[in-house]
Amino acid sequence: MLTVIFLIVVLLYIIGFYYLITTRNLIRILIALEVLTKGITLTLIYVGKVTGQMATAQSMAITLIIIEVVVLAVAAGIIVNIFNHTDSLDVREIFRKNK
Amino acid sequence: MNNTVLYILLGLLVFSALLSALIKNTMKAVIALAAASVILTVIMFLMGAPLAAVFELSVAAGLITAIFASTISLTDNPEADQEPGKNKKRMSRYIYLPIIIVIVAGIIFIMKPGLDFTSVTSATKDTVQNTIWHVRNLDIAGQILVILAGVFGVVILFKERSKN
Numbered sequence: 576m577l578t579v580i581f582l583i584v585v586l587l588y589i590i591g592f593y594y595l596i597t598t599r600n601l602i603r604i605l606i607a608l609e610v611l612t613k614g615i616t617l618t619l620i621y622v623g624k625v626t627g628q629m630a631t632a633q634s635m636a637i638t639l640i641i642i643e644v645v646v647l648a649v650a651a652g653i654i655v656n657i658f659n660h661t662d663s664l665d666v667r668e669i670f671r672k673n674k
Numbered sequence: 675m676n677n678t679v680l681y682i683l684l685g686l687l688v689f690s691a692l693l694s695a696l697i698k699n700t701m702k703a704v705i706a707l708a709a710a711s712v713i714l715t716v717i718m719f720l721m722g723a724p725l726a727a728v729f730e731l732s733v734a735a736g737l738i739t740a741i742f743a744s745t746i747s748l749t750d751n752p753e754a755d756q757e758p759g760k761n762k763k764r765m766s767r768y769i770y771l772p773i774i775i776v777i778v779a780g781i782i783f784i785m786k787p788g789l790d791f792t793s794v795t796s797a798t799k800d801t802v803q804n805t806i807w808h809v810r811n812l813d814i815a816g817q818i819l820v821i822l823a824g825v826f827g828v829v830i831l832f833k834e835r836s837k838n
Binding site for chain 2: 628651
């Protein structure tokens with residue numbers, strides 16, 4: 576059981592990191608961060624269950640979710656502003672336009 | 675029975691996370707991410723974390739999807755996704771993903787990391803309310819500061835600029 580959860584978490588991390596590295600779309604970068612956060616939430620809850628400290632794990636998961644949504648809201652605002660200035664969401668194109 | 679359901683849900687979680695990476699349409703990718711959040715909520719319920727599960731469902735599956743949808747509608751660039759050959763190029767980037775998964779699985783198989791958490795700590799019977807308000811009450815202050823920082827950040831980003 577523990578090994579299965581560990582493998583699933585590692586899979587989510589790999590998918591998230593690979594997605595983060597390969598994508599050039601700003602919105603998709605945020606989606607990749609979300610995928611990574613799903614893995615972290617699953618880790619927190621499962622470790623809480625295994626160690627019998629579910630209350631601490633839940634409070635940490637709630638803190639993580641709040642930080643996640645605030646980071647996303649600010650990042651979304653920055654993305655909208657970047658799009659209004661450059662008319663693009665492609666990281667390379669934005670870099671080329673600002674050179 | 676319970677473990678079987680959990681394994682199926684874990685498989686679906688990975689599948690929807692993978693789907694959110696592979697789907698061409700960004701809006702559909704966001705919906706796949708919301709589905710992953712809902713599946714994670716059910717997993718959290720099954721593991722005995724109902725409060726965090728409710729947060730995950732309302733905030734991660736609801737609010738974050740709404741933020742993504744509004745961002746996509748505000749940055750709608752229909753020409754961007756329709757360039758010929760762009761999707762093929764995008765899909766070709768994911769060719770190496772299975773290879774990396776196999777390599778990491780091999781490393782994990784060779785190293786065999788210690789996963790015996792039970793020996794680290796003993797179980798406590800604290801309630802979530804007690805933990806949040808008495809044990810980790812500084813977290814609440816931190817959360818309030820983070821939310822305020824986010825609100826000010828968004829207000830500054832969308833503030834109307836003066837003409838000069």
